[in-house]
Amino acid sequence: MRYLDHLYHWPVIRRNQWRKPDELAAMQARALRRLIAHAYAKVPYYHDLFDSSGVVPGQIAALDDLRSLPILTKDIILANYPDRIIASDVDWTECSARMTSGSSGKKLDVVLDHSVAALYRLMQLRQLIDVGYKPWDKIAYVRFSPPVTNIMLQKVNLFRRFFVPLEWEPERQAIEIFRIRPQVINAYPSVLYLLAKTIGKDDGALLGLKFLLSNSELLTAHVREYLEDVFQCKVYDDYSCLEFSAIAFECRMQNLHVAADNVIVEVLDDDGRRLPPGVPGRIVVTSLNNYSMPYIRYEIGDVGALSDKACPCGRSFPLLEAIVGRCDDFLVMPSGEFIDPQTVVFQIETIPEVKEFRVVQQEDQSLVVSIVPERTVEFRKIREEIGVKLNVLFNDALRVDVIETRALDRGPTGKHRSIVSRTSHQGRAGPGF
Numbered sequence: 001m002r003y004l005d006h007l008y009h010w011p012v013i014r015r016n017q018w019r020k021p022d023e024l025a026a027m028q029a030r031a032l033r034r035l036i037a038h039a040y041a042k043v044p045y046y047h048d049l050f051d052s053s054g055v056v057p058g059q060i061a062a063l064d065d066l067r068s069l070p071i072l073t074k075d076i077i078l079a080n081y082p083d084r085i086i087a088s089d090v091d092w093t094e095c096s097a098r099m100t101s102g103s104s105g106k107k108l109d110v111v112l113d114h115s116v117a118a119l120y121r122l123m124q125l126r127q128l129i130d131v132g133y134k135p136w137d138k139i140a141y142v143r144f145s146p147p148v149t150n151i152m153l154q155k156v157n158l159f160r161r162f163f164v165p166l167e168w169e170p171e172r173q174a175i176e177i178f179r180i181r182p183q184v185i186n187a188y189p190s191v192l193y194l195l196a197k198t199i200g201k202d203d204g205a206l207l208g209l210k211f212l213l214s215n216s217e218l219l220t221a222h223v224r225e226y227l228e229d230v231f232q233c234k235v236y237d238d239y240s241c242l243e244f245s246a247i248a249f250e251c252r253m254q255n256l257h258v259a260a261d262n263v264i265v266e267v268l269d270d271d272g273r274r275l276p277p278g279v280p281g282r283i284v285v286t287s288l289n290n291y292s293m294p295y296i297r298y299e300i301g302d303v304g305a306l307s308d309k310a311c312p313c314g315r316s317f318p319l320l321e322a323i324v325g326r327c328d329d330f331l332v333m334p335s336g337e338f339i340d341p342q343t344v345v346f347q348i349e350t351i352p353e354v355k356e357f358r359v360v361q362q363e364d365q366s367l368v369v370s371i372v373p374e375r376t377v378e379f380r381k382i383r384e385e386i387g388v389k390l391n392v393l394f395n396d397a398l399r400v401d402v403i404e405t406r407a408l409d410r411g412p413t414g415k416h417r418s419i420v421s422r423t424s425h426q427g428r429a430g431p432g433f
């Protein structure tokens, strides 16, 4: 019942997104000062780092001062975990440690105290309510592990969450969803896409969904359009991860707002300079609420751009223009030029006979495109079409092999990565803009 501890915060959490921009900036600066002082006093890694880089915690007063602090990487966390990166006053009986996906091959524990976990859940609820969710609506989660549920509330038919295992075949998932009759489905876009293909347009509209929630993978314009057409409802995406919970969430206008009362988002070039709105670069995130394991200027491994546009919804939380992809997912040409993953994805996902696919760039830069075709099609035609499209895109500079497969391995978390690069640029700071 940790929600109850935070309920008095609820009006503030809801109001934060409507604060005037200068109020919001002042609020972030206050939160940042508190966080920096805490990190210096309680976290050995930050204490030594600030001392060795000549940073005086009291001098970090405004958001711009963040620039004087070095970047935190996954490797630094791994080297300092747990004793030097977890706050010395953490009460472990009040914390949970969860493992991140390790999609880049490195597993990482994220330590959260229960109170922050409850705050994160309220922030998620804020997003849901603002796009039309009601506490008596049912949400079906299609994923590997069951969602956190509150048995007492479920008994009185509030905040009902249902679990549909991701490892089931889409046909079985569809039957379960029709049995549950949820108002909302929450899943990765690749999972929703297979479900939509299985259910089809006639039955999709019959479900009468309020909206779909997509997260954790890139939601492309093509997939969003397809899902909205099949289910006859909007798709709202969010940009979140275990380390920070909500980094950004979509409003009713389907614009992606940074959760500015939870994080500070910066976009940097390869030399660590801040990039102006509209220019994509490495995304670096600072958590304002997690004191057990502070993340200050954490390089999350994604590439995206901030926006200076105002959203018609009136929220003052700033907009993220686009998440282009993970740094690791950029393909590299023999010339050293980088190709953004979405350009490649678009060429393949818009072929209707392709059910699922993955593109792997091997160490020698050649590409292996694995395709799960729709049952009724001749694979040779797909192979030819993809070969032609990719050869045009890459100007014949990369070798492309298209192979047929029955299923794609989803890894330990079920997250699907359409593009995987095994070339030596992996682990570089960024794709170089």
Ligand SMILES: [Zn+2]
Pocket: 251, 252, 253, 255, 257, 311, 312, 313, 314, 315
């Ligand atoms: Zn908006």
